[in-house]
Amino acid sequence: MNPRPLDRKKLFRVGNLSIFLIGLGFAVRANIAPDLQREVFDPLDVATSATRVGEALGATFTGFALTLLFGSALVDLVGMRRMLLFAALGYLAGSLGLLAAAAWPTAPYAVPLVFGSLLLTGLGWGAVEAASNPMVAALFPEDKTHRLNILHAWWPGGIVAGGLIGVAIGQLGLPWEWNLLLLVLPALLLAHWVWDSEFPVTERVALGVGYREMWGELWRRPLYWVFWCAMFFTAAAELAPGQWVNIALTHIAGFPGILVLTYVSALMFAMRHFAGPVARRLSSVGLLFASCLLASLGLALLSLADRALPVLAAATVWGVGVCYLWPTMLAVTAERFPRGGALALGLMGFAGGLSIQFVLPRMGAIFDEAKIAAAGGVERLATLSGAELAEVLRIASVASFQAVALVPLALLPVFGAVWVYDRRRRG
Numbered sequence: 001m002n003p004r005p006l007d008r009k010k011l012f013r014v015g016n017l018s019i020f021l022i023g024l025g026f027a028v029r030a031n032i033a034p035d036l037q038r039e040v041f042d043p044l045d046v047a048t049s050a051t052r053v054g055e056a057l058g059a060t061f062t063g064f065a066l067t068l069l070f071g072s073a074l075v076d077l078v079g080m081r082r083m084l085l086f087a088a089l090g091y092l093a094g095s096l097g098l099l100a101a102a103a104w105p106t107a108p109y110a111v112p113l114v115f116g117s118l119l120l121t122g123l124g125w126g127a128v129e130a131a132s133n134p135m136v137a138a139l140f141p142e143d144k145t146h147r148l149n150i151l152h153a154w155w156p157g158g159i160v161a162g163g164l165i166g167v168a169i170g171q172l173g174l175p176w177e178w179n180l181l182l183l184v185l186p187a188l189l190l191a192h193w194v195w196d197s198e199f200p201v202t203e204r205v206a207l208g209v210g211y212r213e214m215w216g217e218l219w220r221r222p223l224y225w226v227f228w229c230a231m232f233f234t235a236a237a238e239l240a241p242g243q244w245v246n247i248a249l250t251h252i253a254g255f256p257g258i259l260v261l262t263y264v265s266a267l268m269f270a271m272r273h274f275a276g277p278v279a280r281r282l283s284s285v286g287l288l289f290a291s292c293l294l295a296s297l298g299l300a301l302l303s304l305a306d307r308a309l310p311v312l313a314a315a316t317v318w319g320v321g322v323c324y325l326w327p328t329m330l331a332v333t334a335e336r337f338p339r340g341g342a343l344a345l346g347l348m349g350f351a352g353g354l355s356i357q358f359v360l361p362r363m364g365a366i367f368d369e370a371k372i373a374a375a376g377g378v379e380r381l382a383t384l385s386g387a388e389l390a391e392v393l394r395i396a397s398v399a400s401f402q403a404v405a406l407v408p409l410a411l412l413p414v415f416g417a418v419w420v421y422d423r424r425r426r427g
C-alpha cells in the first residue's frame with residue numbers, strides 16, 4: 001500500500017501549532033513565576049527564593065536540551081509523528097503536575113513536583129523542536145530562512161495569546177492556576193492533527209546520507225561548532241530575559257512585566273514574516289550581526305528605564321534585536337550543513353536550552369545578591385515592606401538586566417568576521 005502524499009500546507013499548520021503551543025507555555029511560565037515564588041519558595045527561604053524559582057524555570061530548559069540532544073539524533077528512527085505526540089503528552093502531564101503542586105504548595109512533595117512538571121514541559125518543548133525544524137527544512141528546501149522564521153513566528157504568537165489571557169485572569173481576580181489550563185486544548189488539538197498526518201523524511205535521509213557520514217559531516221566542519229557555541233549566547237539574549245521579564249520589569253516599570261513581553265512578542269510575530277527579504281538584503285549572518293547589536297543595546301536600555309514609555313521604547317529595541325536570532329541560527333545551520341540533518345539542527349537547540357539552564361539561575365542569583373546588598377543584609381531585607389521593599393526589588397531587577405546585556409556583545413566579532421569573509425568570497 002502506497003503512503004498518502006504529503007500535504008505541505010497541512011504539515012506547515014501542524015508545525016505552526018506545535019510552535020504556538022511552546023510559546024503559550026513560555027507565557028504561562030512567565031505568568032506564574034511570581035506566584036510560584038510567593039507560594040512555594042518564599043515560605044522556604046525568602047533570601048534565596050528568586051534563585052530557586054530561576055532554577056525551577058531552568059528545569060524546563062534542561063528537559064528541552066535533553067530531548068533535543070537525543071531526539072534529534074533519533075528522529076529518523078522514532079519518527080516525527082511519535083515525537084510530536086510525545087510533545088503533546090509532555091505539556092498535558094506537566095500542566096497537571098503543576099496544578100497538583102499549586103493545590104498543596106506547602107506539602108513536602110510540592111517543590112519536587114514543580115521541578116518535575118517543568119522538566120516534563122521542557123521535554124515536550126524539545127520534542128517539538130526536534131521534529132518541526134527538520135520537517136520544515138525538508139518541506140521547503142528552497143526557502144529555509146523565510147519558512148523557519150515564519151514557523152517560529154508562532155512562538156511569539158503563543159506568547160501574545162498566553163500573556164493577554166494571563167493578564168485577563170489577573171484582572172478578573174481568577175486563581176492564577178487557570179493559566180495552566182490554557183495548555184490543555186492546543187495540546188489535544190496537536191495530538192489529533194499529528195495522528196492524522198503523513199510526515200516526510202529528513203533532508204539527511206533524502207540525500208542518502210548515513211548516520212556515520214552525518215556525524216562525520218559535523219566533526220569535519222569546525223565552522224559548525226563556532227555557530228554551536230554562538231547559540232549559547234544568542235539564546236541567552238532572547239530567552240532568559242523573556243522568561244525573567246515578568247519578575248524584573250514589574251519592579252522596574254511599576255506595571256505588569258508580562259505586558260512588555262506580550263508587546264515584544266507581537267512585534268516579533270509580525271517581523272518574522274518578513275525575514276526572507278531582510279536576510280536577502282543583509283545575508284543570514286549579517287542579520288545575526290545586526291540582531292546582536294540591537295539586542296545588547298535594548299537590554300542595556302531596559303535596565304535604565306524607569307517609566308512606562310522608556311520601558312516600551314527599550315523593549316522595542318530589544319525585541320527587534322532578538323526577533324530573528326533563534327530561527328536564523330537554525331536556518332544558517334540548515335543552509336550550510338544540510339548533510340548534518342536533524343542532528344545538526346537538534347544540537348543547535350540543545351546548546352540554546354543548555355545555555356538558559358545556566359543563565360536563568362544566574363539571573364536569579366544576581367537578583368538575590370543585589371536585593372540583599374541594597375537592603376543592607378538578609379535580616380534587614382526580612383523587615384522591609386511597601387516603598388522600601390519596592391525600591392530594593394527595583395535595584396535588583398536593574399542589576400539582573402545589566403548583566404545579561406553583555407552577552408550578545410561577545411558575538412559581534414564572530415558574526416562580523418564570518419559576514420566579511422562571505423562577502424569577500426562572493427565578490
